[in-house]
Amino acid sequence: MRVFVAGGAGALGRRLVPQLVERGHEVIATTTSASRLGLLERMGAEAVVMDGLDAGSVAEAVGRARPEVIVHQMTAISGKPDLKNFDRWFATTNRLRTEGTDHLLAAARTNGVSQFVAQGYAAWNGIREDGWVKTEEDPLDPRSTGQAAAAIRHLEAAVAGFGGTVLRYGAFYGPGASDDQAEMVRKRQYPIVGDGAGHCSWVHLDDAAGATVLAVERKATGVFNIVDDEPAPAREWLPYLARCVGAKPPMRVPVWLARLLAGPTAVTMMTEGRGFSNAKARRELGWQPHYASWRQGFREGLA
Secondary structure (H helix, E strand, C coil): CEEEEECCCCCCHHHHHHHHHHCCCEEEEEECCHHHHHHHHHCCCEEEECCCCCHHHHHHHHHHHCCCEEEECCCCCCCCCCCCCHHHHCHHHHHHHHHHHHHHHHHHHHCCCCEEEEEEECCCEECCCCCCEECCCCCECCCCCCHHHHHHHHHHHHHHHHCCEEEEECEEECCCCCHHHHHHHHCCCCCEECCCCCEECEEEHHHHHHHHHHHHHCCCCEEEEECCCCCEEHHHHHHHHHHHCCCCCCCEECHHHHHHHHCHHHHHHHHCCEEECCHHHHHHHCCCCCCCCHHHHHHHCCC
16 A cells, blocks of 8 residues: 555654565655655655645645555654653644644545544553553543643544544653663663552554554554553563663652652652553454563563
8 A cells, every 4th residue: 555654754653664665565754854864765665854733745745645544653752751841842742643633634635545543642641540451442531631631632533533543552662762761760860659550551662563554454443552461550660671771770759759840740650640451452453562561572672
């Protein structure tokens, strides 16, 4: 198929484009910078410069590509995580998940593209009630009122209205996705908050890319959690991550201090976060992650 990957030069796009090419698909991949055109071409894609926040740029790129499938992987997440100022850190990504999604969907309708796959999020943001592990039938946390959560809700509603697919990826790790986080762990700037009971779901970039290929090829629709088999509390995965990157054990800080220093998002993630089940993706997509657990993945897949 002709597959249009918006955001092909991002951390996930760089793992996804080669997998699509290897499967025999004709890939048109976008970047915001002409300096990355060569990178995309070396991966086997037709490379295009596109501004996802400019409706005209999106319309022109999609119109020229004439794809059968659009895969929305546009984000702008870079640099040291800033959980205290989460919405500021995610400001451009929030726009890409709202305005950018709308621009891509409008271009899809104009050009008769019937299949649309978009990047969602399912790491720790499940509804904070009952059990620690959520399925696609459970809502995302309605108490997350920040702009980042609102942007995800907009994306999911817009894609559902089109009849498309949302892949709720867990927390990414792997080359280009977890380097800054690993450095914070080495510097002991990533403590366990409170009892560290908040759960998180992880997924290696290569496994996330593999699930995306399957969603494209199987013409799947609806919402899928793309996470590994082992959602786990911070008090388990964070010390293990520290060992894997050669760091000292993480410090522990009380909730009141973490709220003051790191903000409410960090506290929620570490103490109340809910992980996610991948049973639907395994069942309906036939997806089998290579790194079935972050334990194996952190040990083998961070390089």
